[in-house]
Amino acid sequence: LEEIDDETLKGFLQLIHRKAGITIAPSRKAMLQGRLRSRMRPLGLSGFHDYLRYLDEHPEEMQAFLDVITTNETYFYRTPRIWEHIEKKVLPDWVARKEGSIFTAWSAAASSGEEASTLAVILQSFKEKNPTFQYRVIGTDLSTQILAQAEKGLYSGRSIESFRKAQPELFRKYMVEKEPGSFGVAPEIRARIEYRHHNLMQKLKVTAPFDLVLIRNVLIYFDAKEQQTILNHVSQVIKPSGVVIIGESESLNHLQTRFVYQQPLVYALGSSDNAKQEAA
Numbered sequence: 303l304e305e306i307d308d309e310t311l312k313g314f315l316q317l318i319h320r321k322a323g324i325t326i327a328p329s330r331k332a333m334l335q336g337r338l339r340s341r342m343r344p345l346g347l348s349g350f351h352d353y354l355r356y357l358d359e360h361p362e363e364m365q366a367f368l369d370v371i372t373t374n375e376t377y378f379y380r381t382p383r384i385w386e387h388i389e390k391k392v393l394p395d396w397v398a399r400k401e402g403s404i405f406t407a408w409s410a411a412a413s414s415g416e417e418a419s420t421l422a423v424i425l426q427s428f429k430e431k432n433p434t435f436q437y438r439v440i441g442t443d444l445s446t447q448i449l450a451q452a453e454k455g456l457y458s459g460r461s462i463e464s465f466r467k468a469q470p471e472l473f474r475k476y477m478v479e480k481e482p483g484s485f486g487v488a489p490e491i492r493a494r495i496e497y498r499h500h501n502l503m504q505k506l507k508v509t510a511p512f513d514l515v516l517i518r519n520v521l522i523y524f525d526a527k528e529q530q531t532i533l534n535h536v537s538q539v540i541k542p543s544g545v546v547i548i549g550e551s552e553s554l555n556h557l558q559t560r561f562v563y564q565q566p567l568v569y570a571l572g573s574s575d576n577a578k579q580e581a582a
């Protein structure tokens with residue numbers, strides 16, 4: 303098999319950075335080659351340079367290219383302690399503040415929908431104890447291919463395993479077996495989730511700001527500059543009282559953002575007013 307040459311590698315890395323904001327280290331060449339080949343094969347292209355030129359000449363190939371270069375690894379109930387935090391702290395606080403109307407949340411790198419679905423299950427369970435509570439979840443991703451899977455909402459194997467073990471009651475109550483071994487969230491929950499295509503390098507168009515933003519296991523793909531751009535966009539679509547939750551291997555502490563640390567993985571918008579109040 304042909305190896306990618308340095309010049310072509312550079313071309314791909316620049317293209318990925320320009321289109322997705324993602325920075326891939328040249329050391330991840332083997333991974334990149336494998337992913338590119340999976341797209342070159344059906345196109346009948348054998349040289350990497352041919353594929354790079356093909357992308358230039360066929361703008362309609364760009365989405366399929368972005369679909370293969372993104373890493374979509376995800377599963378239900380990933381990082382249990384953040385779900386406990388949402389259930390025990392974020393939601394009761396929201397109700398106590400009489401924030402009113404509808405609790406809205408954004409799963410900002412939704413992948414195949416496991417994160418948005420886990421959240422919606424937890425919100426539904428909270429709703430049953432608090433009948434006036436209402437919620438909506440929006441899930442967005444750059445990859446249209448993975449969003450098509452999210453729309454389908456059929457989950458099996460590793461995707462649901464740890465959720466089923468950790469929360470057997472929630473699982474039994476809110477997950478429906480749609481095909482042997484394949485589960486989806488109950489229809490009344492699914493009806494409250496909406497999926498949309500979105501590039502985090504742009505600002506999301508919303509009608510109302512969010513109460514909660516999950517932006518997990520995606521910041522790792524960006525350099526500090528792009529992370530700051532993304533978080534700046536997030537800060538423009540979140541309520542002053544909103545909460546941001548990031549992934550286990552991520553931190554905002556080294557970045558210049560409007561978010562202040564609350565506890566591991568959890569951040570809140572720190573307005574200058576808050577800062578003044580705290581100082582007083």
Ligand SMILES: C[S@@+](CC[C@H](N)C(=O)[O-])C[C@H]1O[C@@H](n2cnc3c(N)ncnc32)[C@H](O)[C@@H]1O
Nearest residue numbers: 322372374375376411413444445501502518519
């Ligand atoms: C590893 S998954 C994380 C899924 C989920 N948040 C979780 O923590 O389990 C990362 C997702 O980010 C998406 N992504 C990467 N770059 C993006 C961008 N520029 N805009 C929007 N989504 C992006 C990928 O397509 C992928 O589905």
